[in-house]
Amino acid sequence: xxxxxxxxxxxxxxxxxxxxxxxxxxxxxxxxxxxxxxxxxxxxxxxxxxxxxxxxxxxxxxxxxxxxxxxxxxxxxxxxxxxxxxxxxxxxxxxxxxxxxxxxxxxxxxxxxxxxxxxxxxxxxxxxxxxxxxxxxxxxxxxxxxxxxxxxxxxxxxxxxxxxxxxxxxxxxxxxxxxxxxxxxxxxxxxxxxxxxxxxxxxxxxxxxxxxxxxxxxxxxxxxxxxxxxxxxxxxxxxxxxxxxxxxxxxxxxxxxxxxxxxxxxxxxxxxxxxxxxxxxxxxxxxxxxxxxxxxxxxxxxxxxxxxxxxxxxxxxxxxxxxxxxxxxxxxxxxxxxxxxxxxxxxxxxxxxxxxxxxxxxxxxxxxxxxxxxxxxxxxxxxxxxxxxxxxxxxxxxxxxxxxxxxxxxxxxxxxxxxxxxxxxxxxxxxxxxxxxxxxxxxxxxxxxxxxxxxxxxxxxxxxxxxxxxxxxxxxxxxxxxxxxxxxxxxxxxxxxxxxxxxxxxxxxxxxxxxxxxxxxxxxxxxxxxxxxxxxxxxxxxxxxxxxxxxxxxxxxxxxxxxxxxxxxxxxxxxxxxxxxxxxxxxxxxxxxxxxx
Amino acid sequence: xxxxxxxxxxxxxxxxxxxxxxxxxxxxxxxxxxxxxxxxxxxxxxxxxxxxxxxxxxxxxxxxxxxxxxxxxxxxxxxxxxxxxxxxxxxxxxxxxxxxxxxxxxxxxxxxxxxxxxxxxxxxxxxxxxxxxxxxxxxxxxxxxxxxxxxxxxxxxxxxxxxxxxxxxxxxxxxxxxxxxxxxxxxxxxxxxxxxxxxxxxxxxxxxxxxxxxxxxxxxxxxxxxxxxxxxxxx
Ligand SMILES: Cc1cc2nc3c(=O)[nH]c(=O)nc-3n(C[C@H](O)[C@H](O)[C@H](O)COP(=O)(O)OP(=O)(O)OC[C@H]3O[C@@H](n4cnc5c(N)ncnc54)[C@H](O)[C@@H]3O)c2cc1C
Ligand code: SF4
Ligand code: SF4
Ligand code: FES
Numbered sequence: 127x128x129x130x131x132x133x134x135x136x137x138x139x140x141x142x143x144x145x146x147x148x149x150x151x152x153x154x155x156x157x158x159x160x161x162x163x164x165x166x167x168x169x170x171x172x173x174x175x176x177x178x179x180x181x182x183x184x185x186x187x188x189x190x191x192x193x194x195x196x197x198x199x200x201x202x203x204x205x206x207x208x209x210x211x212x213x214x215x216x217x218x219x220x221x222x223x224x225x226x227x228x229x230x231x232x233x234x235x236x237x238x239x240x241x242x243x244x245x246x247x248x249x250x251x252x253x254x255x256x257x258x259x260x261x262x263x264x265x266x267x268x269x270x271x272x273x274x275x276x277x278x279x280x281x282x283x284x285x286x287x288x289x290x291x292x293x294x295x296x297x298x299x300x301x302x303x304x305x306x307x308x309x310x311x312x313x314x315x316x317x318x319x320x321x322x323x324x325x326x327x328x329x330x331x332x333x334x335x336x337x338x339x340x341x342x343x344x345x346x347x348x349x350x351x352x353x354x355x356x357x358x359x360x361x362x363x364x365x366x367x368x369x370x371x372x373x374x375x376x377x378x379x380x381x382x383x384x385x386x387x388x389x390x391x392x393x394x395x396x397x398x399x400x401x402x403x404x405x406x407x408x409x410x411x412x413x414x415x416x417x418x419x420x421x422x423x424x425x426x427x428x429x430x431x432x433x434x435x436x437x438x439x440x441x442x443x444x445x446x447x448x449x450x451x452x453x454x455x456x457x458x459x460x461x462x463x464x465x466x467x468x469x470x471x472x473x474x475x476x477x478x479x480x481x482x483x484x485x486x487x488x489x490x491x492x493x494x495x496x497x498x499x500x501x502x503x504x505x506x507x508x509x510x511x512x513x514x515x516x517x518x519x520x521x522x523x524x525x526x527x528x529x530x531x532x533x534x535x536x537x538x539x540x541x542x543x544x545x546x547x548x549x550x551x552x553x554x555x556x557x558x559x560x561x562x563x564x565x566x567x568x569x570x571x572x573x574x575x576x577x578x579x580x581x582x583x584x585x586x587x588x589x590x591x592x593x594x595x596x597x598x599x600x601x602x603x604x605x606x607x608x609x610x611x612x613x614x615x616x617x618x619x620x621x622x623x624x625x626x627x628x629x630x631x632x633x634x635x636x637x638x639x640x641x642x643x644x645x646x647x648x649x650x651x652x653x654x655x656x657x658x659x660x661x662x663x664x665x666x667x668x669x670x671x672x673x674x675x676x677x678x679x680x681x682x683x684x685x686x687x688x689x690x691x692x693x694x695x696x697x698x699x700x701x702x703x704x705x706x707x708x709x710x711x712x713x714x715x716x717x718x719x720x721x722x723x
Numbered sequence: 724x725x726x727x728x729x730x731x732x733x734x735x736x737x738x739x740x741x742x743x744x745x746x747x748x749x750x751x752x753x754x755x756x757x758x759x760x761x762x763x764x765x766x767x768x769x770x771x772x773x774x775x776x777x778x779x780x781x782x783x784x785x786x787x788x789x790x791x792x793x794x795x796x797x798x799x800x801x802x803x804x805x806x807x808x809x810x811x812x813x814x815x816x817x818x819x820x821x822x823x824x825x826x827x828x829x830x831x832x833x834x835x836x837x838x839x840x841x842x843x844x845x846x847x848x849x850x851x852x853x854x855x856x857x858x859x860x861x862x863x864x865x866x867x868x869x870x871x872x873x874x875x876x877x878x879x880x881x882x883x884x885x886x887x888x889x890x891x892x893x894x895x896x897x898x899x900x901x902x903x904x905x906x907x908x909x910x911x912x913x914x915x916x917x918x919x920x921x922x923x924x925x926x927x928x929x930x931x932x933x934x935x936x937x938x939x940x941x942x943x944x945x946x947x948x949x950x951x952x953x954x955x956x957x958x
Pocket of ligand 4: 787
């Protein structure tokens with residue numbers, strides 16, 4: 127196969143919030159930049175974000191970046207790196223104001239300032255009271271933000287390669303990153319994008335789970351590419367589950383439904399939360415509710431023909447309250463669950479929502495890995511930002527609205543670092559290895575020639591069911607260990623998938639087969655890292671690590687206050703310390719404590 | 724309750740087909756399958772060569788616009804049970820077909836790009852946000868929510884005949900989004916640019932666009948407001 131070659135100063139893979147923010151910085155610095163994206167930029171999944179983006183603007187209540195830092199460290203269950211968290215919280219106002227200047231249609235306060243609303247886990251004065259920190263455009267913040275960033279890129283004349291799928295990272299024998307190979311969906315052609323700097327902004331991988339709030343395209347391609355190129359993945363055991371996604375559809379139902387009095391019921395009609403959380407019941411924290419729901423389902427008290435969901439009941443509320451307070455939820459229920467919640471309860475399941483782990487980076491957006499005794503040595507020429515990266519600001523549990531902020535801050539920072547590295551001559555165009563496209567061509571040839579084999583859809587379903595069952599909301603020691611075996615079996619099946627469509631033009635069967643090869647890397651990293659972490663922390667809750675006086679909430683700081691690094695090669699696990707020191711010597715660190723709300 | 728649904732789908736793979744044809748195919752659905760997109764995903768598991776775009780599956784990304792029983796819409800927001808069978812699926816009308824239900828959107832985006840789709844304000848930005856009253860912000864409601872799905876423009880006869888000259892409902896709605904934004908200082912250039920027998924005035928208020936918009940937006944109203952502004956500016 128003929129492989130074309132394009133040369134740029136920088137190549138960005140991904141045009142969601144993080145990729146577009148990075149692209150702006152590079153375009154404005156006058157560097158020749160290519161942005162590759164599987165979908166037209168405004169179709170990236172940032173478009174689905176609803177609630178808002180965090181910044182301590184203090185437009186409606188007093189606020190301070192250090193309070194935000196405290197909330198974020200505590201939310202992360204102290205697994206977040208405090209230098210990166212300080213950096214993000216301090217930069218928040220700047221990047222949000224910039225976004226407003228770019229044209230983002232934020233809602234407004236009576237004084238004409240950016241409207242801010244309260245959000246879970248965000249507080250005033252170190253946990254004292256809720257704070258209004260989430261800058262919002264109705265319940266469409268992600269849409270408004272993504273479109274504003276795209277529009278600004280139109281102004282900056284950013285060079286997009288739309289509907290190009292990156293296949294593999296190119297690294298030379300010294301470990302330098304030299305770009306990517308990519309497939310043009312319309313023509314089926316493969317090309318090399320050769321660059322001084324490569325920035326990954328490929329988003330999440332929520333599709334490793336059967337039930338997910340994530341889009342079809344969220345298949346962890348950036349993580350798969352990095353892992354295949356020998357770069358480790360960090361803290362992959364930490365996934366955020368939202369208690370109430372519509373069963374079968376995955377679309378989110380807000381916590382506000384339970385705030386208005388909604389009740390979760392099992393197949394016997396029992397309000398089961400009374401047994402798990404006698405005081406707060408259905409309004410206990412997300413992880414507690416999600417864990418209770420899974421226990422009910424695992425013990426056979428789920429609802430429906432397969433007993434695989436529970437019911438969220440608001441039929442006891444008056445229709446007026448529902449129409450007034452929950453009109454959007456009624457719309458979603460009718461659209462996606464086929465039930466009018468005024469008359470019938472909504473089938474819900476805990477739903478995979480967000481990946482806290484990812485490609486390890488420092489706060490400057492440089493990808494880092496252990497080399498020569500330094501646990502955080504930069505990989506020359508390689509940067510990452512957004513959900514695919516792990517800076518790590520979210521640690522073991524992300525606070526709502528902190529991800530959109532992460533995209534802006536680290537999208538910008540990664541590009542600024544790349545610009546500096548290119549302009550200082552630190553990065554040059556290194557010679558491509560002769561066989562640079564070989565691994566990608568081999569993957570394509572395997573698919574082309576595989577005559578017998580399993581359909582991609584079947585193997586994908588098995589992967590998702592395995593993850594859902596063995597590494598879900600609530601984790602059990604033996605289930606995790608069995609899960610490792612099962613996912614390695616699924617991996618064998620991934621190697622033998624066959625497609626029937628061999629057209630060159632817009633071959634979505636081929637694309638899905640290639641995506642599955644990325645999902646399996648994410649799935650292995652998750653399962654293996656989770657089986658190994660013998661404590662409960664944040665979103666990773668194990669039955670064999672319960673709440674005890676010695677280990678509050680099951681957390682074991684003596685042995686497990688450390689980041690996991692999973693290497694694809696041999697499924698090797700390595701650990702590195704958490705950075706408890708802020709960036710600035712004058713900044714007060716957030717001392718370890720038990721996480722209670 | 725399993726149910727079998729009948730489809731008639733436009734198929735064309737330039738790599739192997741001389742010309743497009745309609746394929747009759749049926750698929751068995753699970754009770755949880757409510758939306759047309761879910762049925763398409765099941766169809767694809769049966770015949771992996773069926774090609775269509777999709778991503779968010781909740782009506783916000785604008786990927787899966789297609790012509791469904793003669794009317795443009797998003798597969799992910801269309802109820803299977805509301806459709807008469809066989810369900811006839813065709814690519815969006817008026818744009819070149821690349822393969823099956825996938826059309827070439829170049830012309831559509833060209834028109835969107837032609838309206839300078841970004842905020843223009845050359846005053847040095849203040850240190851904090853530019854102020855805007857809630858009422859001023861309200862003007863953007865019903866226009867900023869556009870997901871660029873192209874349902875409207877590809878149902879507009881004026882756009883079919885002049886896709887290279889008529890901006891089309893989506894582009895015009897977005898033009899109004901910036902005209903209506905009090906932070907934008909380029910209103911008069913924007914109006915000058917649209918004051919053209921083709922760019923704006925090809926719209927004959929046929930209203931097809933309003934009828935199909937899956938986000939319940941009203942391009943005709945936005946076009947009317949642009950025309951009003953042109954008139955009030957002239958006097
Ligand atoms: C329903 C929902 C609601 C949410 N609400 C909020 C909220 O209110 N506040 C908040 O802070 N966070 C929220 N989040 C989380 C947040 O929206 C995401 O974490 C964030 O948008 C991810 O942005 P990103 O730029 O990293 O990736 P994405 O926006 O997912 O973009 C990824 C990009 O990478 C491209 N790409 C991927 N693979 C390839 C490849 N192989 N080749 C080429 N291109 C590729 C894609 O085309 C896309 O352009 C929400 C998430 C969901 C699912
Ligand atoms: S109202 Fe105008 S833009 Fe809308 S369909 Fe009719 S001619 Fe087209
Ligand atoms: S106006 Fe409506 S139909 Fe037209 S592109 Fe926007 S969202 Fe789609
Ligand atoms: S899949 Fe995104 S709009 Fe239908």
